[in-house]
Amino acid sequence: MNSYGWLIWALLSAVFAALTTILAKIGIQGVDSDLATLIRTIVIVVVLTGFVWFTGKWTNPFTLGSKTLGFLVLSALATGASWVCYFRALQQGDAAKVAPIDKLSVVLVAIFAVILLAERPSLREWLGIGFVGAGVVIIALAK
Template sequence: MWIVFALSAALAAATVVTLSKAGIKHVDSSLAFAIQSVLIVVVSWTVVIAQGNLPDLARIERRVWIYLLIAGVLTCVSSLLSFRALKLGNASQVSPLTNFSLVFSIILAAVFLKEKLSWQVIAGAVMMAAGALTIALAKG
């Protein structure tokens, strides 16, 4: 089932890139991100409340809070940078480079989470990186 969720997330992300690029043509990229962020907050807290997970907030450990807060700041930084890149470049070239995060995620997971890397994962990451660079640098 995780594959269905992952592919659905990928499709949603691709749609976000397309809609965001269309939306920032006449709007500052930071302002566009701020508008979307308000909706992200409203929708995410609505889901938490609807699922009955609000009481779990009090049970989160301090260390987990630190991880989540740092990840939240980095999510904002990543999105602001992505929006700026979309404002300046073509979506078809920006998106592959922002999805280079896959390669970085594999490296960070191996180093910090001690995840084992198979030759297939390494080969796939190399091919993903090559593909992303090929698309991003293509003349067109």
């Protein structure tokens, strides 16, 4: 486990996980979150179809706007890319190092939210985000 190949995959996982959150935030506007999850999560489509139908939240997804559908599809693709990178990192590195580095997505979500969603975290929130980032650096540099 002397190779740091896992680090690249863990960092890529964090980027894609952050994009998942941002793209879902944009895409979910005007659509039930359960239906949005159904669209994003092809892997569990049978389970979510039953849940959405049973709870009375079913609407025809093709009646949703193209922007909503487009961002939900992009969010699903980012989720898949994150999972691929995360599992590759786990295959090559220690879980105790990979998982915390994957949480760099917390920092990336904050940055992407400022840039893409015009969100403005408070000074206290930035401090917490900075601590998460510092923790990731400490873990990544540990031998």
